[in-house]
Amino acid sequence: MKIIDVDVIVCSPGRNFVTIKVRTDEGIFGLGDATLNGRELAVAEYLRQYIIPCLIGKDPFDTEDIWQYLYRGVYWRKGPVNMTAIGAVDMALWDIKGKALGVPVYNLLGGRSRAYLDTYTHAQGTDLTSTLEEIGRLQDLGYSALRVQCGVPGLDKVYGVSSHDKYEPAREGERPVEEVWDSHKYIQFIPKLFEAVRLEFGIELRLLHDVHHRLTPNEAALVGKRLEHFDLFWLEDTTPAENQDALRLIRNSTSVPLAIGEIFNTVYDCQSLIINQLVDYIRMTIAHGGGITPMMKVASLASLYQIKMACHGPSDLSPINLAACIHFDTTINNFGIQEYMGYPAMISDVFQISHNITPGRIEPSDTPGLGVEVDLDAARKYPYKKSFLPVNRLVDRTLHNW
Ligand code: GCO
Ligand code: MG
DSSP states (O other): OOEEEEEEEEEOSSSOEEEEEEEETTSOEEEEEOOOTTOHHHHHHHIIIIIHHHHTTOOTTOHHHHHHHHHHTTSSOOOHHHHHHHHHHHHHHHHHHHHHHTSBHHHHHTOOSOSSEEEEEEEEESSHHHHHHHHHHHHHHTOOEEEEEEOOTTOSOOTTOOSSSSSOOOEESSSOOEEEEOHHHHHHHHHHHHHHHHHHHOSOSEEEEEOTTOSOHHHHHHHHHHHGGGOOSEEEOOSOTTOTTHHHHHHHHOOSOEEEOTTOOSGGGTHHHHHTTOOSEEOOOTTTTTOHHHHHHHHHHHHTTTOEEOOOOOTTSOHHHHHHHHHHHHHOSSBOOEEOOOOOTTHHHHEEEOSEEETTEEEOOOOSBTOEEEOHHHHHTSOOOOEEOOEEEETTOOEEOO
16 A cells, blocks of 8 residues: 555634545545644644655555654654654554554554543633532533633633633734733632632542643642642643653652643653653643654553553644544553543534543544544635634743743
């Protein structure tokens, strides 16, 4: 079998997605997600100019060699644009292999390690009362694991609490909006939030929280200690992810479970975190981390240290990335939990997923390949809309991490 052509489709059914369709001489095609929120066209053009010409004529079954060719053969390794492009190609090739052999991708990776996948979704509110209401609503729907984010008194807008809907705040426009942040106000408030949640809902609910890279190591250690007796499932991205050593200080100060990794692109970004056992969950994104091929290796390394995989699965990645997560999660032994936020309703005009998704749970289907369909005619009805993630500043306008 040979690759003969690759389409790059940029569409915006509720938000921007970049999709590739790898075509073969046998008529089988594979789908990959090349979405990088706020930088979509960079990946699309990188694919068109530099990656696709190198794929023509290759055998799509050679996933390992093609991955090595695209990663090591570039010389300028790593980087989110490069790794997202490679990730999309890798997903599409696994999709082709599964379709050609008539098996779901998880059967090519190691088969089923579990009957279903536990998922968590996002609970958010602008204040304590509305956040508690939202948790109650989601619990009634059947969710038993929730990421809880709440507006902080004295701050106009915080990460994870969207003003318009539940989806990630990439906003249309020619430049990013700016938000204002105050770590002190946040640190004072967050223990009160989890105290109220536990008082209202008891200890059964699994609770997660995302700090979104905003604290210093010492501030993160303090928050971790103050949250310890609320028994969190995890505390995510406490400090900027570039400094792996920061996690050592946090780890030595608190037993709160730590999760990190959504902006990592390679195993090298978490190598020292894993071998020094500084975290409990690796949250790499399959699309941004170079695809399924390298993620299986990250999972193997993590499994040596009882560290679990909990892939990033926000709504700013398409259902193709979600499907890749589903196959990966189904097969690895050290699966933690899968993030699932849901999608804007109009997404189903373009993407149809065969897996059975219910509140708090996903059951993988046995459809050959990844189990996702894309309607290209429908995609054309939703043209790309330039959007950016916000930029974050302190009250005195010093630039801070968003
Ligand atoms: C998460 C992430 C997302 C990111 C988003 C950026 O835990 O789901 O933090 O919410 O902010 O993917 O595009
Ligand atoms: Mg996160």
